[in-house]
Amino acid sequence: MLNYIVRRILFMLPTVVGITFLVFLLLALSPGGIGAAVSASTGQQDASKAALLQAYLEDRYGLNDPVIVQYGRWLHRLSPVKFGTRDQLTPAGERLRSPKVIPEPLLVGWGESLGSRLKTSEELDAAAALIMGVDGIALDAVDSTDRQRAYRKIANDALTTRSRYLASKRSFESALVDYANAAGRQELLDAKGKIKLGVLAGEEPDAANGAWPGVVSAYSTMIDAYHGALAARVVLERAFAERAFPESGFNIVPGVVWVGLPDLGTAFSKSRPVTELIANALPVTLLLNLIAFPFIYLIAIPSGVLASARAGSWFDKLSGATYVALWSIPTVWAGVLAVGYLANQQYLGLFPVSGLHDRAADAWTFLPGTQADGSWAMGWLLDTLWHMVLPIACLVYGGFAVLSKQTRAAMLDNFNADYVRTAKAKGVARNDVVIHHVFRNSLLPLITMFVTVFPATLAGSVVIERIFSIPGMGSLILDAINQRDRELILANTFMIACVNLSALLLADILYAVADPRVSYE
Numbered sequence: 001m002l003n004y005i006v007r008r009i010l011f012m013l014p015t016v017v018g019i020t021f022l023v024f025l026l027l028a029l030s031p032g033g034i035g036a037a038v039s040a041s042t043g044q045q046d047a048s049k050a051a052l053l054q055a056y057l058e059d060r061y062g063l064n065d066p067v068i069v070q071y072g073r074w075l076h077r078l079s080p081v082k083f084g085t086r087d088q089l090t091p092a093g094e095r096l097r098s099p100k101v102i103p104e105p106l107l108v109g110w111g112e113s114l115g116s117r118l119k120t121s122e123e124l125d126a127a128a129a130l131i132m133g134v135d136g137i138a139l140d141a142v143d144s145t146d147r148q149r150a151y152r153k154i155a156n157d158a159l160t161t162r163s164r165y166l167a168s169k170r171s172f173e174s175a176l177v178d179y180a181n182a183a184g185r186q187e188l189l190d191a192k193g194k195i196k197l198g199v200l201a202g203e204e205p206d207a208a209n210g211a212w213p214g215v216v217s218a219y220s221t222m223i224d225a226y227h228g229a230l231a232a233r234v235v236l237e238r239a240f241a242e243r244a245f246p247e248s249g250f251n252i253v254p255g256v257v258w259v260g261l262p263d264l265g266t267a268f269s270k271s272r273p274v275t276e277l278i279a280n281a282l283p284v285t286l287l288l289n290l291i292a293f294p295f296i297y298l299i300a301i302p303s304g305v306l307a308s309a310r311a312g313s314w315f316d317k318l319s320g321a322t323y324v325a326l327w328s329i330p331t332v333w334a335g336v337l338a339v340g341y342l343a344n345q346q347y348l349g350l351f352p353v354s355g356l357h358d359r360a361a362d363a364w365t366f367l368p369g370t371q372a373d374g375s376w377a378m379g380w381l382l383d384t385l386w387h388m389v390l391p392i393a394c395l396v397y398g399g400f401a402v403l404s405k406q407t408r409a410a411m412l413d414n415f416n417a418d419y420v421r422t423a424k425a426k427g428v429a430r431n432d433v434v435i436h437h438v439f440r441n442s443l444l445p446l447i448t449m450f451v452t453v454f455p456a457t458l459a460g461s462v463v464i465e466r467i468f469s470i471p472g473m474g475s476l477i478l479d480a481i482n483q484r485d486r487e488l489i490l491a492n493t494f495m496i497a498c499v500n501l502s503a504l505l506l507a508d509i510l511y512a513v514a515d516p517r518v519s520y521e
Contacts, residue, residue: 001512005505012501019497020490021071027486028067061486064103074490077263086258088245090148093273095263096155096245099236102162105226106172106197110205110219119227127231128238131157147244154239158232165225168218175211175218176200182211264494265487269480274491277476284356285465285472288388292395300400301446304407309434311412319404327401331394335467338390354469356387391468395461406449410442417441443514451503451510 062070076082088096108118119127176195180188183206188196206212249260264274300323307316343353352358361383364371368379378386414420415438423433462474473492480488511518 001509005509008505008508012498012505015501016494016497017075020074020494023490023493024071024074024486025067027484027489028070030484062100074265077265078494080259080262082249082258082260083256085240085255086247086249086251087260087263088240088243089248090245093276094266095248096240098240099158099233102165102226102229102233105165105169105222106176107201107219109201118223119230124227124230124234127227128234131231131235144244147242151239151242151244154232154236158229158236161225161229161232165222165229168222168225172215172218172222175215178211179209179215182209264491267480267485267488269483269485269488274487277488278473278491278495281471281473281476284470285461285474288391288395288461288464288470288472291388292392293399295392295396296399296403297450299396300403301407303400304404305411305434305439307404308408308411308415308438309430311408316408320408323401323404326397329397331398331461331463332467334397335390335394335464338394339467342390351390352387356384356470358383358387391464391470394464394467403446403449406445407442410445411438414438414441440514444511447507447510447514451507 062073065073085098090096104118173195176197177189177193180186180195180200188200190196205215209215249258251258264278266272267274267277270277303319303323307313307319310316338351339353341347343349343351357380358364360377361380364377364380364383366380368377368382371377377383411434420433420437423437428437461472462478464470465472465474466478476488477492479485480492
């Protein structure tokens with residue numbers, strides 16, 4: 001059994017990689033790419049905001065790199081064994097990494113014709129020293145708060161200068177499009193009307209072109225912005241080397257290999273670490289499901305056992321018809337009716353409309369009693385249970401039919417087995433035959449259904465959480481999909497994939513426990 005478990009765990013690794021890679025490709029290759037909703041919210045007319053957002057996304061996610069490189073970088077962050085310099089952790093839980101390299105500007109080979117050149121490393125060092133001198137930035141300050149404040153300012157300045165470079169890069173591309181149109185060279189443009197840099201780089205520039213002065217001006221602006229971004233990056237690199245924030249993990253080979261906790265990234269749609277978001281939403285979903293699923297099993301399985309033992313009786317027919325009728329009611333409809341009639345103050349008004357707590361619940365005592373202001377209140381615990389009645393009712397009613405019918409069918413198959421007839425012939429009591437013989441041998445399909453509960457427990461119910469405004473995993477995942485928040489979607493995909501595979505492994509182990517005939521040796 002141990003060898004089988006080890007092999008299954010080893011096979012899980014490529015499976016998880018395959019699942020997350022497919023989701024990663026869907027996000028990266030979708031129209032608009034990562035953060036499309038955030039990009040659209042900046043407005044197409046505001047070039048500065050668009051450039052700032054592009055710089056932010058490129059710095060954080062490396063969107064200017066190939067998809068394979070981006071996915072490899074995500075796996076590197078997820079792995080406990082990491083390479084390069086150690087990350088630094090801010091008090092808010094954000095991870096800071098060494099500044100990324102800024103790629104060279106477009107058509108550098110045209111520099112002489114355009115009258116601009118790239119600065120040498122010595123000139124960039126001098127420009128960086130000038131920036132630090134003018135701003136009065138002291139990276140060697142004794143007070144850690146001052147050092148962290150200085151790093152924040154340097155990082156913001158580097159992001160701003162990089163966004164200026166990206167905006168000037170866009171302007172230069174537009175000037176090249178005008179250059180191609182003025183020359184009547186439509187072959188230099190792609191289907192979206194953008195310039196084909198690979199084709200243009202292999203040609204000599206035409207200074208007689210009417211759009212050439214605009215190209216020269218845009219290129220000069222882009223080169224100046226590029227030099228400013230490089231100088232700001234040099235300053236940021238030096239600030240990072242000063243370690244203003246505490247480092248994460250511990251070194252194995254300093255500067256080469258280190259070990260640290262897996263990093264799920266930061267959700268750009270909420271500007272908070274993904275781990276923190278999941279830690280806030282997961283307990284809510286677990287609370288609902290850990291109450292709902294025992295209700296389903298404690299009602300459906302005993303009724304299925306009783307229906308199979310009394311097949312054809314009035315209880316069998318009535319329970320089957322009732323469960324199927326409940327199963328046929330859509331969850332959306334049931335939730336809307338519950339809110340509209342049971343919770344609406346214009347009708348019954350018996351339950352809260354939304355959320356898991358009353359607005360004043362944080363100031364109440366845990367149990368019912370007199371509060372600090374002298375008034376009586378039901379307490380935090382009863383208020384929470386009261387808010388959960390309708391969501392849990394909508395979660396449980398649909399599961400009765402499937403589980404009860406599965407239990408009944410599995411047991412009816414075993415009632416006709418030879419070993420049951422033998423047990424009856426020996427005079428074994430009917431209850432013992434039903435429980436110890438038939439029910440035990442009917443557990444395998446029930447185990448299969450039971451282990452599929454775990455992924456649903458973590459994923460949450462999007463419909464129920466949306467209807468009742470519950471901040472659980474379902475709502476979190478739906479918001480991430482709407483915003484195309486890569487880090488949040490990938491973290492949830494990774495977590496649910498791991499739980500799914502672990503549940504399947506657990507099912508195999510439970511098969512062997514329930515049925516001695518099952519062996520993995």
